[in-house]
């Protein structure tokens with residue numbers, strides 16, 4: 001639904017802050033509509049944002065020689081497919097190992113759907129069917145971000161929600177994966193809206209993919225799509241925004257540059273916006289409520305672990321684990337002996353703790369020697385609101401901000417976490433307002 005097509009002016013100057021998938025999709029869609037003056041600004045010296053493919057050299061391998069420091073799985077989206085075709089990305093994908101659960105207490109490895117449970121196979125299948133049917137309501141491509149008003153009511157914690165729905169087997173099977181992918185130590189408190197939105201991504205996959213969770217990556221590395229797409233746009237990299245002032249036009253300043261725009265699309269985190277912009281009272285009120293956590297990716301060469309694994313860690317030990325214990329681990333290329341580990345971090349977590357938790361995890365998995373390949377990558381993660389804010393209609397208020405002072409916001413906070421969500425929200429924003 002484009003509501004102000006009458007104001008279509010292809011020559012206006014549009015600034016986009018952030019060259020991750022959301023900012024680049026906004027640029028691409030604007031370009032497709034005929035807009036000619038688009039400038040993309042990013043603080044980093046590369047594009048892709050949280051999609052970050054890193055090359056490693058190992059002459060002995062037939063493998064791709066790439067590991068992912070950010071986005072792991074390519075999740076289905078028609079827009080993603082369209083861009084992959086447009087930019088000549090190989091249609092054959094690098095398929096990751098299927099996800100299995102490693103139980104720290106027993107050392108057993110099993111499919112998430114075969115973990116110990118009081119439910120028979122039939123009972124499990126019944127819950128699976130019921131759950132995926134429920135998810136259908138949240139799988140609509142035309143329903144970007146948290147605009148669907150049902151999310152407002154989904155503010156209770158997810159363990160409560162699963163119990164009420166009679167889906168406790170699904171909780172046991174899928175929550176370790178959801179926690180490893182997004183929630184970490186917030187597992188008890190993250191509102192159901194966030195959990196359902198994450199799991200709704202699974203509903204875009206066919207039945208076998210849902211069951212085995214053997215998701216793909218791009219052969220070229222996930223970042224390559226964004227490198228190719230970005231090369232067709234006007235980019236200003238290595239530019240951290242220092243000031244945004246809005247009047248008749250919008251002035252954006254960095255230490256070495258200044259731009260003037262008629263419209264601004266902000267795809268960087270909103271706390272950064274508050275730090276540099278002449279924020280309105282409504283922007284300040286909403287953005288100061290956003291909560292984030294941190295997550296790390298640690299890449300190590302490890303001896304003695306099985307090849308081609310993707311384990312989600314389940315803790316049935318009698319002791320709780322540190323909040324910064326790895327929740328998932330996989331070999332980045334079959335036979336490479338290079339493994340990625342995924343812990344979360346709280347305010348007190350140090351790099352030494354992260355590394356010692358990885359070493360402990362490797363020991364429990366039967367590995368013998370760990371050599372980190374550089375420093376951990378640390379990401380600002382999971383912009384979200386409290387249950388109370390959700391209930392009070394924060395996302396509805398957020399949508400009302402769109403277009404005020406010719407400024408638009410599209411990022412993980414508005415869209416939800418994942419590349420498809422970022423892209424689809426950006427496309428929706430362009431379709432609706434430009």
Ligand SMILES: Cc1cc2nc3c(=O)[nH]c(=O)nc-3n(C[C@H](O)[C@H](O)[C@H](O)COP(=O)(O)OP(=O)(O)OC[C@H]3O[C@@H](n4cnc5c(N)ncnc54)[C@H](O)[C@@H]3O)c2cc1C
Pocket residue numbers: 017018019020021022023041042043044047048049050051069070071072073074075239240241267268269272296297379410411412416417418419420422
């Ligand atoms: C470890 C990890 C695993 C993930 N796994 C998956 C997965 O398997 N599948 C999936 O679909 N998604 C996954 N994601 C999530 C996905 O990567 C993100 O949701 C998505 O990339 C967000 O895109 P974005 O463009 O909204 O934000 P970002 O990618 O965060 O881009 C924002 C951009 O803004 C720039 N920026 C920030 N501040 C400023 C500033 N002040 N001035 C200028 N520029 C600024 C940043 O440099 C960045 O380039 C994963 C992410 C991580 C970190």
